Amino acid sequence: MKKVLTLVAVAGMFTFVACGPSAEEIAAKEKMKQDSIAVVEAAAAEAAAATAAAEEAAKVAAAAAEEAAKVAAAAEEAAKSAKKPAAKAKTKEEKKTEEVKKVTGGKG
8 A cells, every 4th residue: 555655646746747837838938028028118118209209299389389479479560550540641721720720729
């Protein structure tokens, strides 16, 4: 009975050793782990590049908006100056009437 029990114990030990991962499986798991790390690092670098591009685009848009505001202000200023009526030339009679009003204090 001792021999049978010893044989069963030895067979059980060999079974446990045989069920463990092989060197190839361990290497494959390590390679998968390294590949996953590389994918994450690549995604992080891509996200950083996208963020930088978005910030640059925001700067360009802000500069364009500022330039548009300047152009709008200049156009508004031009429109205001264009709306002012030109001074009307006075005739001799209007000038004479105006002089009389100045002299008489507006009573004549």
